[in-house]
Amino acid sequence: MKPFTQHTGQVYPFDRANIDTDAILPKQYLKSIRKFGYGDWLFDDLRYLDGGDVTTPVSERRKNPDFLLNHADYAASSVLLARDNFGCGSSREHAVWALRDYGFAVVLAPSFADIFYNNCFKNGLLPIALPNETIDELFAMSQSEKLFVTVDLQTQSIFTETHQWHFDIDESRRQNLLEGLDEISVTLKDADTIHAFEDKLKQAEPWVFQNIL
Amino acid sequence: MTSPRTLYDKLWDRRCVKQNEDGTSLIYIDRHIVHEVSSAQAFEGLKAAGRKPWRTSAIIATPDHNVPTTEREKGIDGITDDTSRIQVKTLDDNCNAFEVPQFALKDKRQGIVHVIAPEQGLTLPGMTVVCGDSHTATHGAFAALGVGIGTSEVEHVLATQCLIQRKAKNLRIDVSGQLGRGVTAKDVVLYIISQIGTAAGTGCTIEFTGDAIYSLSMEGRMTLCNMAIEAGARAGLVAYDATTEAYVKDRPLAPKGADWDKAVAMWRKLKSDDGAKFDIDYFFKAEDIRPQVSWGTSPEMVVAVDATVPTVASLPENKSADYQKAMQYMGLEPGQPITSIQLDRVFVGSCTNSRIEDIRAVAEVVKGKHIAPTIKQALVVPGSGLVKQQAEDEGLDKVITAAGFEWRSPGCSMCLAMNADRLYEGEHCASTSNRNFESRQGSGGRTHLVSPAMAAAAAINGHFVDISKEAAL
Ligand code: SF4
Numbered sequence: 001m002k003p004f005t006q007h008t009g010q011v012y013p014f015d016r017a018n019i020d021t022d023a024i025l026p027k028q029y030l031k032s033i034r035k036f037g038y039g040d041w042l043f044d045d046l047r048y049l050d051g052g053d054v055t056t057p058v059s060e061r062r063k064n065p066d067f068l069l070n071h072a073d074y075a076a077s078s079v080l081l082a083r084d085n086f087g088c089g090s091s092r093e094h095a096v097w098a099l100r101d102y103g104f105a106v107v108l109a110p111s112f113a114d115i116f117y118n119n120c121f122k123n124g125l126l127p128i129a130l131p132n133e134t135i136d137e138l139f140a141m142s143q144s145e146k147l148f149v150t151v152d153l154q155t156q157s158i159f160t161e162t163h164q165w166h167f168d169i170d171e172s173r174r175q176n177l178l179e180g181l182d183e184i185s186v187t188l189k190d191a192d193t194i195h196a197f198e199d200k201l202k203q204a205e206p207w208v209f210q211n212i213l
Numbered sequence: 214m215t216s217p218r219t220l221y222d223k224l225w226d227r228r229c230v231k232q233n234e235d236g237t238s239l240i241y242i243d244r245h246i247v248h249e250v251s252s253a254q255a256f257e258g259l260k261a262a263g264r265k266p267w268r269t270s271a272i273i274a275t276p277d278h279n280v281p282t283t284e285r286e287k288g289i290d291g292i293t294d295d296t297s298r299i300q301v302k303t304l305d306d307n308c309n310a311f312e313v314p315q316f317a318l319k320d321k322r323q324g325i326v327h328v329i330a331p332e333q334g335l336t337l338p339g340m341t342v343v344c345g346d347s348h349t350a351t352h353g354a355f356a357a358l359g360v361g362i363g364t365s366e367v368e369h370v371l372a373t374q375c376l377i378q379r380k381a382k383n384l385r386i387d388v389s390g391q392l393g394r395g396v397t398a399k400d401v402v403l404y405i406i407s408q409i410g411t412a413a414g415t416g417c418t419i420e421f422t423g424d425a426i427y428s429l430s431m432e433g434r435m436t437l438c439n440m441a442i443e444a445g446a447r448a449g450l451v452a453y454d455a456t457t458e459a460y461v462k463d464r465p466l467a468p469k470g471a472d473w474d475k476a477v478a479m480w481r482k483l484k485s486d487d488g489a490k491f492d493i494d495y496f497f498k499a500e501d502i503r504p505q506v507s508w509g510t511s512p513e514m515v516v517a518v519d520a521t522v523p524t525v526a527s528l529p530e531n532k533s534a535d536y537q538k539a540m541q542y543m544g545l546e547p548g549q550p551i552t553s554i555q556l557d558r559v560f561v562g563s564c565t566n567s568r569i570e571d572i573r574a575v576a577e578v579v580k581g582k583h584i585a586p587t588i589k590q591a592l593v594v595p596g597s598g599l600v601k602q603q604a605e606d607e608g609l610d611k612v613i614t615a616a617g618f619e620w621r622s623p624g625c626s627m628c629l630a631m632n633a634d635r636l637y638e639g640e641h642c643a644s645t646s647n648r649n650f651e652s653r654q655g656s657g658g659r660t661h662l663v664s665p666a667m668a669a670a671a672a673i674n675g676h677f678v679d680i681s682k683e684a685a686l
Contacts, residue, residue: 031296033253033254033257033299033300033303034253034254034257035253035254035255035257035258035261036257036261054296055295091363093363093364093365119365122365172234172235182262183365183369183377184262184264184368184369184372184373187239187369187372187373187375187377188372188373190230190231190239191373193230193231193239194230194239194241194267194373194374194375197230197241198241198268198374201241204479205339205476205479206468206472207337207466207467207468207472207476208243208244208337208340209268209270210270210466211270211314212270212272212273212314212333212335212466213314
């Protein structure tokens with residue numbers, strides 16, 4: 001995973017609570033065997049007027065002109081701003097992959113669903129829970145004009161030219177993101193311990209290590 | 214002196230590499246079973262990060278979830294459904310690229326993940342076993358810790374040979390006494406879930422104890438542990454004993470010679486110590502268990518075959534709405550006798566009941582008889598190529614096909630209907646699988662969970678009958 005230290009990007013205001021993982025990525029895309037390439041299907045039901053699945057070429061689908069993300073002014077957004085309970089519903093990690101692949105790096109909301117929140121860190125997406133007043137403020141600012149913010153993980157702050165807010169995040173998660181460590185990399189820091197454990201096990205229970213074929 | 218420990222405590226301690234500050238632990242994984250549906254993204258993630266599997270001797274891959282159960286000699290190219298073919302092909306490619314051992318589609322040892330591993334001795338007592346599939350609990354029958362995992366965790370185990378886990382609570386379910394005629398492990402587990410509910414095991418590992426449990430064969434114990442997941446648990450366990458030992462001995466990957474003696478000495482300690490503390494306890498009597506049938510859309514909506522669909526008045530208040538909705542979906546009237554439900558299809562198979570003992574039970578019931586004319590299709594899908602072969606060696610396939618059943622090639626089949634085997638709108642099915650959720654076996658399908666003998670008798674009669682009262686047993 002790429003280390004996450006600071007990110008500057010445009011805010012995409014999505015003024016809705018309970019945005020569930022089905023809305024983020026509908027279930028027909030779970031048929032894909034890919035771990036990457038879900039960006040075109042992000043918010044699929046909202047972004048397109050016609051339905052689709054993994055086999056439908058995106059170029060042939062009609063975009064919904066009323067959906068803000070389809071506007072040239074917002075298409076390059078990378079900081080998602082939403083309301084309460086973001087990422088609720090099914091546990092599909094594909095929802096995080098879709099946000100990541102589209103180009104989102106940060107999600108700002110008053111609260112997140114548990115599994116979604118965890119899944120974000122496995123994939124280098126930064127979810128930030130902020131007080132309702134801050135979220136209100138950000139919505140107000142982003143609705144009057146294009147809003148760019150800088151998210152600094154080192155100092156745990158979000159700022160614009162005129163404003164600054166602090167955010168909280170679990171320390172071990174912060175460190176892992178700063179160093180670009182996904183869960184696997186974190187575990188692999190203990191590779192020596194695992195090897196030592198394995199060596200002892202090989203002596204005690206050699207049958208565990210038999211070649212299968 | 215350490216304080217008395219449960220079997221789960223012991224299995225956990227044996228493989229705990231490290232305790233993390235946040236309360237999680239790093240658990241070493243002995244065996245990783247991989248199938249086509251939950252592994253593609255894990256391998257892609259591995260590739261993207263430039264990683265390799267930590268230890269390929271830990272892994273066995275096999276396609277099972279969406280393989281066809283007919284025309285298998287055609288191999289992968291014979292799979293007509295595009296998504297299914299791509300998934301099976303991707304697994305094959307990944308196994309080749311990462312040098313992962315595979316029982317491929319045409320291999321005799323191919324079959325349902327939870328059937329093939331015990332059969333080969335890939336699951337051994339005391340092991341930690343994971344698979345990207347919730348029914349990994351099955352392997353607990355061997356006093357092994359079997360845990361189902363998600364795709365990210367599949368990647369994590371591939372890359373590190375470890376799983377990050379928080380220890381679960383200890384729950385004991387004791388069944389004392391002797392099981393009656395025609396009452397099988399499937400009836401025991403369906404009965405238990407009907408009594409404790411599908412959420413009772415949440416956050417727990419269940420250990421099944423008691424003489425009724427210890428009298429079960431390994432096949433029966435696998436059926437039991439398999440459905441621990443339907444009781445909400447993370448894993449199910451049965452202690453090691455002579456039955457376990459006899460089953461494991463001489464399996465292709467079981468230890469041999471001096472290693473066997475060493476292993477057995479170690480395995481014999483795989484049971485809960487006297488006085489070990491369980492967080493939760495349930496006690497049941499074998500005598501209370503009759504052949505069971507699920508009438509609804511949750512594995513807790515189960516009654517004895519000679520009972521009726523619940524009456525509205527008898528429903529627990531907090532569940533009344535769900536239960537009535539289930540009756541509606543199933544097209545059943547409150548108070549209707551279970552034996553009056555007319556069946557359209559019968560499915561014998563799935564990781565719950567597709568082992569040789571299950572096929573034998575079916576053959577015994579249907580021998581010399583024929584399925585009712587109202588039954589559109591009755592399928593028997595053995596759990597593995599080796600189960601299929603053994604059944605054929607015993608002549609069971611002949612008995613079964615003579616009775617009007619179709620004899621298929623191994624796979625998950627109609628358990629989840631990812632291949633061509635499925636129910637159609639409104640059809641009732643007597644099924645030996647584990648989930649009766651809405652549309653699980655095909656859109657609009659109506660599943661009734663039962664034991665293999667009950668399914669067989671239902672096929673002959675066109676409706677459920679009380680197997681304990683049937684002459685042929
Ligand atoms: S048989 Fe059914 S429950 Fe078992 S692994 Fe296959 S799909 Fe899952």
